[in-house]
Amino acid sequence: MALQNLIEHIQLVLISFVFTGIVGLILGIVGYNFKKVRGIILMIVDVLQTIPVLALLGIIMIFFGPTFTTVVIGIVLYSLLPVVRNTIVGLEQIDPAIIEAATGMGMGKFQRLVKVEFPLAFPVIFTGLKIAVVTSIGIGVFGAVVGGGGLGSTINTAIRIQDGSVLFQATLALVIMSLVFDFVMTLVERRLDYNRK
Amino acid sequence: MIEFKHVKKAYQDNVVIEDLSLTINDGEFICIIGPSGCGKTTTLKMINRLNKINDGEILIDGENINNIEVNKLRQGIGYVIQQIGLFPNMTVAQNISVVPNLLKWGKEKIERRVKELLKLINMPYDEYAHKYPRELSGGQQQRIGVLRALAANPPIILMDEPFGALDPITRDILQDELKSIHKQLKKTIVFVTHDMDEAVKMADRIIFMESGNILQFATPEELLNKPASPIIKEFLGKISYSHNANDLTCADVMRTKVFTVNRKRKTLECINMMNQRDIGSVIVVDDDDKFMGIVTIETIKEKGVPGALIEEILDRDVKTVLINHNAKDAFDEFYDSKLDYLTVLNRNKTVAGIITKTSMAKALASLVWGENNDS
Numbered sequence: 344m345a346l347q348n349l350i351e352h353i354q355l356v357l358i359s360f361v362f363t364g365i366v367g368l369i370l371g372i373v374g375y376n377f378k379k380v381r382g383i384i385l386m387i388v389d390v391l392q393t394i395p396v397l398a399l400l401g402i403i404m405i406f407f408g409p410t411f412t413t414v415v416i417g418i419v420l421y422s423l424l425p426v427v428r429n430t431i432v433g434l435e436q437i438d439p440a441i442i443e444a445a446t447g448m449g450m451g452k453f454q455r456l457v458k459v460e461f462p463l464a465f466p467v468i469f470t471g472l473k474i475a476v477v478t479s480i481g482i483g484v485f486g487a488v489v490g491g492g493g494l495g496s497t498i499n500t501a502i503r504i505q506d507g508s509v510l511f512q513a514t515l516a517l518v519i520m521s522l523v524f525d526f527v528m529t530l531v532e533r534r535l536d537y538n539r540k
Numbered sequence: 541m542i543e544f545k546h547v548k549k550a551y552q553d554n555v556v557i558e559d560l561s562l563t564i565n566d567g568e569f570i571c572i573i574g575p576s577g578c579g580k581t582t583t584l585k586m587i588n589r590l591n592k593i594n595d596g597e598i599l600i601d602g603e604n605i606n607n608i609e610v611n612k613l614r615q616g617i618g619y620v621i622q623q624i625g626l627f628p629n630m631t632v633a634q635n636i637s638v639v640p641n642l643l644k645w646g647k648e649k650i651e652r653r654v655k656e657l658l659k660l661i662n663m664p665y666d667e668y669a670h671k672y673p674r675e676l677s678g679g680q681q682q683r684i685g686v687l688r689a690l691a692a693n694p695p696i697i698l699m700d701e702p703f704g705a706l707d708p709i710t711r712d713i714l715q716d717e718l719k720s721i722h723k724q725l726k727k728t729i730v731f732v733t734h735d736m737d738e739a740v741k742m743a744d745r746i747i748f749m750e751s752g753n754i755l756q757f758a759t760p761e762e763l764l765n766k767p768a769s770p771i772i773k774e775f776l777g778k779i780s781y782s783h784n785a786n787d788l789t790c791a792d793v794m795r796t797k798v799f800t801v802n803r804k805r806k807t808l809e810c811i812n813m814m815n816q817r818d819i820g821s822v823i824v825v826d827d828d829d830k831f832m833g834i835v836t837i838e839t840i841k842e843k844g845v846p847g848a849l850i851e852e853i854l855d856r857d858v859k860t861v862l863i864n865h866n867a868k869d870a871f872d873e874f875y876d877s878k879l880d881y882l883t884v885l886n887r888n889k890t891v892a893g894i895i896t897k898t899s900m901a902k903a904l905a906s907l908v909w910g911e912n913n914d915s
């Protein structure tokens with residue numbers, strides 16, 4: 344198993360994570376504040392997830408060629424749904440009394456978002472991010488098809504030369520990677536809950 | 541001064557307030573009371589523009605509130621709600637600091653203010669400042685809610701049934717604290733309640749609302765004695781003036797559950813007991829349970845040396861009344877003294893009870909509305 348492919352895969356996941364986070368949060372916050380576009384935003388991220396991964400990557404490849412970028416865009420589009428949805432849900436479920444108190448004390452909309460709403464919604468948002476990361480590890484495997492590298496390449500080669508041992512190692516690496524991300528992020532998640540302790 | 545001039549408010553087509561005019565003076569404690577849905581909350585929230593008015597105008601110190609930038613306006617008006625609404629992601633100190641931070645006060649000034657405020661309600665800074673709201677009891681949370689409203693020293697505080705969700709004992713304590721805060725800080729307080737006991741206890745003047753109209757705007761005494769409308773009478777309950785208030789004795793208006801300590805107790809012990817019970821002074825009795833005097837927490841802090849006995853610093857020169865004494869005379873005496881309560885003694889000089897503003901209000905309330913509130 345090529346170590347380089349493993350590193351590449353982790354890079355894919357982390358870089359995608361940054362963009363999924365940024366884009367997902369923005370879309371979620373917009374959807375929360377503007378009820379009119381909320382439906383449309385949710386529908387789009389929902390539909391994106393129903394497109395088969397390979398088809399989605401194929402379409403993006405038309406524009407960006409068989410590159411790392413193509414795979415990152417694919418992963419981002421594919422894993423937006425949990426982040427957007429959890430951002431909206433997390434913000435929506437805040438006790439209206441808390442929002443009223445904040446408004447009544449003279450916080451502007453932006454201050455309210457930064458100081459109160461976002462911190463309170465963050466545990467739920469973080470859960471969305473966790474789901475996105477774990478999803479993206481799996482999607483990253485398809486990256487090899489469009490030239491993005493990663494453990495997908497290792498698996499491809501292994502299948503071609505029928506090397507069971509490498510295939511097993513690559514699969515194991517993916518599983519461990521998912522478990523580690525999930526475990527670490529779950530630990531963080533637990534610490535975020537304001538009502539625990 | 542807060543002035544409403546021909547204010548109208550409608551939710552969509554539903555006109556809730558037709559034409560409301562009123563004036564609240566600086567430093568007044570105003571209670572707005574009335575049946576559920578009569579427009580109390582609506583009226584209150586118009587003052588900090590959480591509710592937009594459809595017609596008329598509201599002036600604060602002569603200035604139309606619509607001409608003040610809305611967040612500036614709100615930062616200058618304290619706001620306390622029944623659901624408390626502390627920010628769970630912030631500590632007690634951070635919650636209190638919200639408005640001072642919005643006003644860009646310096647760090648040290650804010651910290652000083654937080655300490656000062658916590659002192660006001662006897663919650664030690666070191667113990668509470670860094671706790672989160674979930675670690676506090678309901679009563680403590682709402683205390684912090686009140687402090688948060690006071691933090692930037694606004695001249696006006698709006699409170700919407702702030703103690704409505706608390707148990708009766710806690711409510712009583714918080715009412716007393718708020719009353720004393722009002723006395724000290726001279727804020728204009730507009731306080732919504734649906735509890736007549738509370739309104740009578742707290743208010744300088746009471747606004748009685750019904751269907752968006754003011755039926756009466758008067759002092760508690762006036763409202764009780766001369767309710768301006770049958771609706772108010774009905775709200776007050778089955779009024780029976782058959783009892784004559786002049787026949788009441790101290791026994792009728794006192795509270796019998798009284799906390800006393802023996803003269804041989806140590807001062808430190810007394811402080812602990814007082815802290816646990818949230819009281820500021822105790823009655824000291826001798827070995828035969830006869831009344832000796834009173835010790836306040838301040839006296840102990842001033843004169844108490846470690847290990848000293850409570851009888852050494854006790855104040856023996858306090859007013860007491862006999863249990864069969866006329867209640868009205870006792871009340872006048874009580875009002876003139878600066879004490880929180882008046883001690884009532886049996887003939888053999890043992891302690892029979894104490895008269896507090898609350899016990900007095902309860903007795904009068906039961907006289908007016910019948911014996912439904914025991915204790």
Ligand SMILES: Nc1ncnc2c1ncn2[C@@H]1O[C@H](COP(=O)(O)OP(=O)(O)O)[C@@H](O)[C@H]1O
Pocket residue numbers: 551554556574575576577578579580581582583
């Ligand atoms: N946001 C709102 N939308 C529509 N109607 C409202 C709204 N808030 C209050 N109302 C109506 O206005 C009236 C007065 O309500 P409110 O001021 O909350 O009464 P109170 O505080 O005295 O119980 C009620 O009939 C209530 O149904």
Ligand SMILES: [Mg+2]
Pocket residue numbers: 580581582
């Ligand atoms: Mg109300």
